[in-house]
Amino acid sequence: DVFNVLLQVLDDGRLTDGQGRTVDFKNTVIVMTSNLGSHIIQSMAGEPQEAVKGAVWQEVRTHFRPEFLNRIDEVVVFHALDQKNIESIAKIQLKRLQVRLARMDMTLDVSERALEKIASAGYDPVFGARPLKRAIQ
Structure with a gap:
């Protein structure tokens, strides 16, 4: 299971694969992302950030085991x-396109109205x- 592998990495600073090879993670920053609590962030828009963080953390605690959470700095x-x-994100992605x-040897011109439509279609x-990337594609 992925969490057991992450526990080994976070606890020991190393990962051993099925063939006995070991990878050192001691000087590594691991970034994990999740949409967990996104509904809380939306519903608490405008509230103090500490209150939002506390509510999201409570939600996180209901989904992950304590031994995993205790290893997150x-x-x-x-x-x-x-x-x-x-x-703004749409402008950056459109610039890359x-x-x-x-x-x-092709050009793409995007009006402000088109940008607004793309942003609306690509936001959830x-x-x-x-979803913005899919909307642009």
Whole structure:
């Protein structure tokens, strides 16, 4: 199970595979992400960040075993994304697309109205900006 493997990495700072090979994780930063608690972040928009973090942490505790959570040094709870944030992310992704198209001697012009539509189509309160890439494709 993945959590047992992570427990070994987080506890011992190493990982041993099925063939006995060991990988050293002692000087490694491991970043894990989750949408767990995203509904809480949305519902508590505008509340103090510490209150949001506490509520999300309570939700996390209901899904993960204490021996796993006790090995996590830091938890970062991000603010909810709003329409302007999504539009900014869409601009960045569209710029990357424009660069790729330029290599093929093609151009892409996106109006503000089109940008707003793309941002709306690519935003989900639970999944954040993840669907945005699909909307652009």
